Structures are given as structure tokens and as C-alpha cells.
Amino acid sequence: MPTDAPPEPAQQPGGAGEAQPAARTAPPEQVARTRMGQPATFLEAVSEALWEEMERDERVFLLGEDIGAYGGAFKLTKGFLERFGPLRVVDTPIAEGGFTGAAAGAAHMGLRPVVEMQFMDFISPAYDVLTNYVATSLYRGAGPLPLVVRGPVGGGARAGPFHSQNVEMAFFHTPGLKIVYPSTPRDAKGLLKSAIRDDNPVIFEEHKGLYRAPRFRELLPAEDYAIPLGKARVALEGDDLTIVTYGLMVHRCLEAADALARDGIRAEVIDLRTLLPMDEDAVVASVRKTSKLLIVHEDTRTGGIAGEIAIRMNERAFEWLDGPILRVAAIDSPVPFAAPLEDYFLPSVGDVTAAGRYLHKY
Amino acid sequence: MPTDAPPEPAQQPGGAGEAQPAARTAPPEQVARTRMGQPATFLEAVSEALWEEMERDERVFLLGEDIGAYGGAFKLTKGFLERFGPLRVVDTPIAEGGFTGAAAGAAHMGLRPVVEMQFMDFISPAYDVLTNYVATSLYRGAGPLPLVVRGPVGGGARAGPFHSQNVEMAFFHTPGLKIVYPSTPRDAKGLLKSAIRDDNPVIFEEHKGLYRAPRFRELLPAEDYAIPLGKARVALEGDDLTIVTYGLMVHRCLEAADALARDGIRAEVIDLRTLLPMDEDAVVASVRKTSKLLIVHEDTRTGGIAGEIAIRMNERAFEWLDGPILRVAAIDSPVPFAAPLEDYFLPSVGDVTAAGRYLHKY
Amino acid sequence: MPPAGEETFVAGALSARDAEDMLYCGFQAGALEGAVRDLVQTGALARDFAAFRVDRRAVVVACAMRTPPSGGDICCPGPLSPGPALAFGATPLEFLRCAAGKGTSPASARAGGRSWTDVRRGLVACEGPAGGMTQVMAGVAFAFQRRGQSRAALVFEDRRAVETGRWHEGMSFATALRVPLIVVLASVPGAQASAFDPAAAAANYGLEAVSLAGEPLSRVHERVAAARRRAVEGGGPSLLDLGPRHVDDEWNETQLAEWPGGGQVARRRAEKAAVAAVQSAVARLAAEPAPQSADALASALSDAPMLPHWTRDDPPNPGARRPALAGHERFGESRRPEPPNPGDGTHAIVGEPGSGHIRPSLPDPPDAD
Amino acid sequence: MPPAGEETFVAGALSARDAEDMLYCGFQAGALEGAVRDLVQTGALARDFAAFRVDRRAVVVACAMRTPPSGGDICCPGPLSPGPALAFGATPLEFLRCAAGKGTSPASARAGGRSWTDVRRGLVACEGPAGGMTQVMAGVAFAFQRRGQSRAALVFEDRRAVETGRWHEGMSFATALRVPLIVVLASVPGAQASAFDPAAAAANYGLEAVSLAGEPLSRVHERVAAARRRAVEGGGPSLLDLGPRHVDDEWNETQLAEWPGGGQVARRRAEKAAVAAVQSAVARLAAEPAPQSADALASALSDAPMLPHWTRDDPPNPGARRPALAGHERFGESRRPEPPNPGDGTHAIVGEPGSGHIRPSLPDPPDAD
């Protein structure tokens, strides 16, 4: 094996020092909304957050399948390769465990990897490295491992059991991880920035149903802003009933709250935003005000996050409860493919409204 | 590639038809307790169940690392290779995902694989195939996949974060799986037999702290018996307070119940035995009697099984509750290695007793 | 080029009917490709299916596994590619039902895409992340070995599956146990070349990777049959690499003329029958009802209803979904046995292999010469 | 045998001090082996450590990575084998602390076994299931590539790691990106031979596996240095196979005599110093206090206390563990900065590499000749 053979040019790092961007190309369309003064979709907000964090901090880089030359399965990273070069937008083999492990190694060396799962369903091959190696690093004295694993989740896209999952409960039980699941473009951008700047590993879930839907478009702040992890948001104030939820379900719950309001029931809707660590104080405060708690999640019922919220409220707000803590969730089943089955499987506005009425009467 | 090359003899199946055992050797010591009229340890009970099911049903076979020639890391399958041959006691490569996937294939063909994880911590590389492929098989119309994944779990053995985990919450959220976690030799044998005979995939957890401890020895029924999955056991009757638990913690809770009894508090201890599906009716019945519920699990706190029990009791027994549903669990941390740290991390008899006293007074 | 010393293809080993089976399946694959394109245009199928292609050479591989004296082999078709499934007896209607999420039986409506596991007919569906089916099929092959049966397992993987740990763990199991498994790497057109050379990947497992790139159909058939013989005789797994696809090369005049039984009459007969079968499937699909949402409630466990509880003496539980519908009668309803439909293939029965030919008896087309 | 055309070992490239460093580390490894055996017998260490062995050739490999002009390399020692860690500056006391679960700093008491990640000194601990560290170290190597640094990553794996999908995914990443990673397969004595040939496994990734089985120490050193040069020059990863161990062959008279600077004086000086260092570590270990259980409560997150909540206006929560102790003051206590102990190595600092030699300056032993 002669050592003086020249390295293959196509595979070479950009230069001797820090990799330089190939050229200061114009920002691609999906990261230019805010600077053009236009409202951004959820997908564009995520894209803007990635772009701005990469411009702000050269340690930030992306890894994933087809994110470079192809621009990502959802075109979320279109134009990133041209701007930041192949050492910061890394096309990987189809090996989610392998590239998540590699991201951990890069984080040990002070880089800040953002791993894309093409669909978050494919995080399962990385379950081992995330729970055993990444989540335990700080605890083992091996230093913090700042890395973000992000990607599309959720049902409704007729994508069947392997491209529709919510993954929070696979990781919710693992000390050392944070889990973020935003519901609006504004939150998505601000929370993703915080996740990238956080010293802990963060799982970041983006609901496909929010990605491009025009009705969720928002004008985002022109300045650099970050939304702190671990803080819930009161999406709607009310004092008859607390509905705790997150992600796409926030919008279903707001619709249900509208319907309830027509019956004179004032529901408070809390968007958790960060699932782990959970903003327990926000839920406690609301439950002590309304004395009724309904939890709504898109993920399946048994072992869902509603349980943890229920026992925490038993621990901290039992005396204030005037009714059972109830939940609306998907049915205990893999995500069905056919449209009528999937619609039936997912929690609907009607489900939430019915549960809210029942609890209010209780 | 000539096709007439003779196969390598060492790797050949035993014969043309079904593999025959090498010889009817005498059963090894660890499966002979009951037939010798002696009490069996938990480990021996597991070993007996495997042996008897393999004798009863030729479709049953074992796969795992070092289970054959070496007899298993805990010597639980010592002598099995000699009796059942290499086609029913299969030494695998170190590839938990690979051999669990292979077990699924064998189950498609009507065999009944029992997979050993050398330590259940190493089930994490098989997380993907278990949750995506195995658990969804029946749902997808691909037929039931009868397979058991079993192995040692739990802390207290000074084995550090990678050989001490409890794995139930990694799978509790997955529809299509069952999870069993016995607390006594008698239950271990009877439940493992049911698990092997069950048409669904079953995760079967065996606490290392129960394996060899002489004080847990029990005389087992001489006849073939099976304990149905999904049925809890009232380990101690009482009407002041319900303690729901499972595995090694059953014994800690019984000790705590003794201490409480000295204060005149009659605790009812329910051993769940099967975690999924959960015997909710048994818990409901007890809570409606005692009106107080304490849940104790060795696994870490956040996202533990206590949450699901709490919300189910909200759904079905809220009117009967005279105090908050509380829990005693391990601290949210990987399992510590050093003895004083591990002891502090794990729930103790004192913790349970204190919580029981508090709840009784509430 | 085939290495020297290999046995040569004996056309006579194929009966005329076997040869025609292969033609029929190949033409069916082509007709299905066209039908899917049309259904995407009309909106009956999702846009995801626009890129749908069937590798005709994969059809030939699968047919070769069914050539006597074989029987009872199990095949896992590649992701989205129904070619091998057609050769193992799946019908175009089954494929279209899966794609459209139609049908009253669970698989087609629930899992979508490719949910046709039916071990009776020798089919295991490819489901889940890339690379994983090599593990599962290694276990199928192990079951044959364990029972001393002369059967083999066949699995198709995308070429990039060799990048996954799953694929390697499957290969490692298959090699260590020397099970009768044939792994075929196939690519859809335009597939990005893998960083890894399948030949080297095979060497890792002490195998020789047989490249079938550019080989004529008859040679593909022959190599598969040889790998199968080797596997059932205890020689262990094989890796066959179909190479990058060149659609026009794989099912053309020259290729077909060379095929035994590939004469004009037989070809036209097979093609007509295949096209007719696909047309009738398209028509039936349109007429089929959408699935009942009650099906979504059938349990993921074999022995337990999945309904949220709702009993009279409990406080009613609005958290339970659609309580008005949640009575147990309703679940019972969804468990009513379906009208028997043996060709449906969406209900798996674990047991012994079926046998025999998969093509319906074909009448000569009226215009046969 | 080394292939023809390879450059030959230039002993002069090693300074006397580098050569002696290697001797020192090798003797330290041996002394540690003996000390562990003794501590198991007295019950100070768990019986698990009875089988503890240090591969001296792995020590040589690690030392070769530290030979100038190298610097800033990162090494992940194999499971349980501290040899390479000693070469990268871990102390015998650190190893013994980890094994005994002693020490006041988090790593040694919390994770046990081998928790000495300290990238300042170039150490990443091997933790978790077999095969996984190849992935992590591929990422470390990527960081070097990304920054255009002349550094390389070194990872030791058990030979059976090649059976895991994790190892393959790590190799696939490293090869696809051509990162400066050197993978060494090592076995403890008695290791079962793998079903897989490392040379074939290497070929799978377009690499040539260099077998170091039976090679003299100087040759091992030379091959590693060559692989390192190749890696930092952009030539991509290498796979070195130390082969099955033959303990008596690897650190004997013949081997040592051939080593540059392996003359009697240097050898005795290094050996004496090494033995003394281990003895003093054993003595210090015995004197160290057991860890405080409060340490178990330090958070698994960098920015959040892990204590169960307990505030005055809440109903008190007996589900919270040991409520009497659970005040926030107590947590604050456990966050008090520890007395600085730069050589402790259990607190990782992410940043730039350290440099310089790892051996304390050694006085000549009194009986040196």
C-alpha cells in the first residue's frame, strides 16, 4: 500500500485549513422568505434555521441521506451543498446507526452535527447508539454531546406504517436526551436554533402535515431569535378546561376549542413544544386554574406521553382536580395506509370536542 | 462455483428429515430440580421451562450468543446443545438485530424461536426489527410471529450502565408486542411456557437479582403448568393501600408491606407479571377497594410504566381515589456502576415504606 | 463472463410450460407498469407510484427458483418491485389493491405498497428499513435447513442495502450457519452506484458474487438455478448481482428469441393473456369498495381486541375514541370471516409450501398462428 | 510477510525518548495485569476482572500513533484493554479507579470499566455494544478531515466486532468519506476465531487488511506509522489485524532486544519506573474514599438538575426519592467544583489536542548499569 499515492480528488477535503464554502451563492428560495418579508411555511422555517445557524457557527454541519446533491427528500436542504460545500453538507450511506454514531464522534471533537433522518421512522436503526452512547455521554464523564437528530414525522400523508410514525416515546424514557416537537413555523425556527445551540443531544420532530400547508404560513421575526427549550406556550387562554398537546394536534385542539367555545366552554390549550424536559410547571399552573385536564397526542395510546403527564399532575395537582385526567390519542395500531383507515386511526377534532364536553360536564 | 462440492460436514444439518437430538443424554442439573423433588431457583425454573417446551414441541428452538458450546453466559442452557443438537441450540454471530430478524423468518415458517439476549441491554440493536417488522406482522396480514426474546435485566449486580438496564419501556409503546416480567421461579416457569406457546411476539425479562438467590427458591408443580399472560397476581391482600409492582421489586414491596403492617397499614401488593397487555381490571378492582395507589418500578422514573397505570386509573377509578397516584422509581440516570451509587439509585424498601405511610395518612 | 468449468444451460430442463410461465410473468410485469402509469395520471394511485418500474430480469430470477425440481421456495421481492411476486403467484389485482389501499382484507388496506406475505404461495413481503429482509430470509432459509427440506429462500435487495448494518448482519447469520439463501442485488433505473462493490461484499462472507450484468435472460435463469442447487445441497448462501438496469436491454427481441419456448406463437399467447389479466385487474380495482374503517381497529395482537374499554359500571370514558361505536359487537363484526378468496393472498397461513404452476391455464389467443 | 515495495523501518525516526516511552507503557501494562490479578484475589476488584489481560502489541500500535511528526491523534482503546490508553496518557490509577468504582469524579464511579474519555489527551472510551466505536471514531476522523488537520483516529475492536452491523456501518461511513481512521482488530487470548476473514472484510471497503500476526514489534510500529501517514495524507481508512494473541511471543527478549533503545539499561529503567507507578497507584487506590451517593444525582443533562421536584406549596410528594434529602441545596453541593486534578482525566474537555510526552521524567534507577 504505497503511501504516496495521491488521494482521489473527488473525495478530498476542500483545503488545508477550515473548509471554505464553494462560493457565496444566493440563498435558495426556501431560506429567503423572511429576508424577503414574506411569510414562511413550516418547512421554510426549518430550512432558514439550518441556514442561519450554519452561517453563524462554522461548527454546525449536516449529515443525512441525499441531503446534498439531491437537496433532501423534501428539498429542505436544496442549495445548501452549493453554499457550504461537501464537508458541511454530508451525503451519507444508508446507515442511520452509522452516521449517527459518526455524528457523536464529530461532536466529541467540538463540531455540532445536525443529523437528518429522511423519515424519522428510520431513527430506529440509530436507537442503540442514541440511547446507549449519545444519551449517556455526559453522565459517563465523556463530556456533553451537542447533536441534533431531526426529520419528518407523523401521519395523514397516506404513507403507511413505515413513513408515518411519531418517535417521541422511543426516546422519552432515556435520561440525557431532549425531545422537541414544534407546532408552528415561528416555533420551529426558534426551537431548532436553540436545539442546535444546546449542549445536549436533541431529537427534533417535524410534522409532515405542517411542512407545506399554506394556512400555517407565518411572518417570522427578521432578527435572529431563539425560543428556549423546556418552555411550553399557552396557545389559547381559558379557564374551564386544560388541553395539553403538541405538534400538529395543537391545531386540531384549537379547532376543537372553537367548537367548545360555541357551547360556552373556555378551553385553555397548552402547546408543550419541548416534551423532554417537560414544562411541568406550565401544566400545573393551568390545571390549578381549570381543574380539568385533557391530553391529546397523535401518537398511539398505550405508553403515550399522556401517562407521564397524568402521574405528574397526580403528584402536583391532585387536590385541584375536579375530574379524571383523560386523553385522546391514536388507536393502538401501526399507522394504517388506506385513507379512511388512517383518518379513523388519527385523533380528530370531533374526538377532542366530545372529550372536552364530557370533561366539562363531569 | 461448482455445485457438486460436498458441503462442509461440520456445518451440515443433522439428517434428511427433522433434526434428531444427538443422544438422549441425562438432563443437566439446572433442569432437574423439579423432577428430583427439590426447590428450584429462578434461573433453574427458566431453564426447566425451556427444556420442557423443547421436549414438548419440536418447533421450539433457541438462538443466541454462546448459548450452545459455552452453555450461555449464565449457564442457563448448559447441556442443551448435547441434548437437542446444533439445529435447535444455535450459536449466533454477535449481531442481535441479525439473529432476531432471522428468528422472525423462522417463525414465518412455523418454527417457534426463543432468542436469548446475553444481557437484555443488547436488545437495543434489535429495536428496529422488533418494532418495525416483528410487532407489525400480524397487523400487516403477514401472519402471527410467535417468537420470544428473553434474557437477564436489572440492576444491583454492579454491572454498570450497559449490563443493568430494564428494557420494558423501550417496547411498551409498540402495539403488537407482549411484555412479561416475572417475580418468582413458579411464575417464571409458567409464564415462559405461555410465552413460548403464545402466537404473538413476547419480550421476557428475567431479573439477574432473582436468578440464583437461594431465598427465592421454590418447589415447583411436578406437572406441566402454564400461567396465562395478561393476568396479574395478588401477592399480598390488604385494604388500606394498593401497591402495584413487578419483578424484583415485588419482593422489596412485600418487605415494605411487612414494615407497614407493623404500623397497622394493610397494603395490597399486586404483581403485574405481564406488563403488556396489562391486567388493568386487577388494578381497578384493588384501587376501588383501597382508594390509594402507589406504583413501584425499578426502571427509571420519567416515562416509566407508572404513568400509563396512572392515566388508566384516572379513566376507570378516579371516583374511588382518596389520594394522588404516586410512584417510587429509580432516579432519571443511567445505571451507576459503583456500589453506593447504585444502591442510592435503585428504589429501596425504605422508599416504598415511606411513600406508603404518606399515602395512607393522606 | 461465466467462469470456465460451469455446467452449461440445458434448455430441455425447462418444460414448455415453465418457459411460457416466465414469458407470461414478464409480460404481466410490463403491462402492470403501464397500468400503474395510467392510474397515477387519473389520480387513482398516489404520485409516489409515478417512478414505478418492474425489473424483468428479477422476474426471470424468481421464475428460475420455481423451475422443477424446485418447489416450496420462499421469495421476498424487492421494495416496490412486484416482478418476483408475480412469478410466485401474486396477482396484478393484489398489487393494485396494495397500491391503492383498497380491499376488505387487512393487508392491502393497512400496510400499503407491498403487503402480500403469504407463505403458502412462497411470498414474504419486503417491509421496513432497507437491508432488513436479508435477515428475515436468512431465518426462512434456516427453517428449511433445520427441517432438512430441499427448499431455498430468495431475497431481492436494492444495491445500496449493502451499506446497511442490517444487510451485513443477515449475511453474517446466513454464512455462519450456511443456510440455503440466495441474495439478489437489483437496482431500479437511475439508481446511484453504491460506494461498495458487491463482489467484495460477497468475499467478506467467503462467497463469490455472481455478476449477471448484461447477461442474456437464459444465462440469468441458469445461474440462479445453479445457485439454488448449490444452496439446497448444503453449499450455503449465494450473492447474485443484477447490476445497473438497462431497461431496453432486458426484454427485447434478441433476448426473447433466445428463450426456450420464446417463439412467436408462445410469446403472443403469453403477452395477450398477461395484458388481459392486468386489464381485468384494473377494472376490478375501480369497482372495489373502499375499506371499512372498522378494520383499523382489528388488533395488532392475535388474541386481544384493541378497543378502548367501555363497560356499563365504569364512569364513561370520553378518552376512548368514538365511544358510541366501541361496543364489542362491532369488533366482532370486523372479525367476521371474509368470503373465501384463495387467490387473494393477503391472509398468510404459516405452514407447508404450495406447489404447482402459478399461471392460469391459457387458451390460445384467437389470432394465434 | 510485508509486501515488496514497502518502505522499510527507519529506526532513527524514533527518538530515544519515544522508544523508551513505548517500553515504559509496555511494562506498565504488564505490571497492571499483575496488580489486577492480586486485587481480584484480595476481593478489592470484582471477579469479572480475573480474565483481565493487556495486549502489549496494542500498546505498541498506540505508541506508534504518537511518534512525531504525529500529534493530536485520538485513540479509542478496546473493551477492557487499557494498553492503548496508557500509551495516550491514562494512568494506572485511573484504570484501577474505574475498575473499582472509586474516585470522586463522575466517570470512574458512575460508568465503571473504562470510562476515561478525555479528548484533551486523545482518549475516547469504548462504551456500549461491540462494534459501535468504529462509528464514533469515524466521526472523530471526519472532524479532522473537515478542519483540514493532520490528525488521525485509531480504534481497537475485538475481532468478532466484524460480525456486527454497527462495525460495517462505521466502516461504510469511513470509506465513503475517506476519513483518516485506523481500525485495529485485536483479540484477547483464547478469543474464538471469527467466521469472517478480516482481509475479506477490508476488501469489502476497497481496503487492504494488513495482518500483523506474528510480526516483530518494530514491524508493527512501522506499519501503523505508515497507515497513519497514508490516512492524514487523504488516503482514507486502514484496517490492521493483530491476529490471535500469543502472549509469550509479544514481549520477550528477542522482541525487546530488537527494539530501538531496547538495550538493557533503558529496559531496566523503564521497567522499574513502570512497576513503581503501578505500585503507587495500588496504594493510592486503597486509600481513596468510596464515592458519595450524591454524585448519582448529578444530571444526565448538562443544564438541568435531575432531582424530583419538591417545593413548599406543593403537596409533598413521597414518590420523590428520599424527600428529606431532596432540597436543592443538596444538589448544589454535588455541583461544587472539585479540586483540580489535571492528570485525573475523567473530565472531558472538548477542544484542541494536548501534546508532548506522556511519561513522567524518569530518574535513572539506582542500579542502572
Ligand SMILES: Cc1ncc(C[n+]2csc(CCOP(=O)(O)OP(=O)(O)O)c2C)c(N)n1
Ligand atoms: C434504512 C432506510 N433508510 C432510509 C430509507 C429511505 N429510502 C428509501 S429509497 C432510498 C434511496 C435508495 O437509494 P438507491 O438504493 O440508490 O435507490 P434509488 O432510489 O436511488 O433508485 C432511501 C434513502 C429506507 N428505505 N431505509
Ligand SMILES: Cc1ncc(C[n+]2csc(CCOP(=O)(O)OP(=O)(O)O)c2C)c(N)n1
Ligand atoms: C452487541 C453486543 N452483544 C453482546 C455483547 C456481550 N459480549 C461481551 S464479550 C462477548 C463475546 C465476544 O467474543 P470475542 O470477541 O470472541 O471475545 P472473547 O470474549 O471470546 O475473548 C459478548 C457476546 C456485547 N458486548 N455487545
Ligand SMILES: [Mg+2]
Ligand atoms: Mg440512488
Ligand SMILES: [Mg+2]
Ligand atoms: Mg470468543
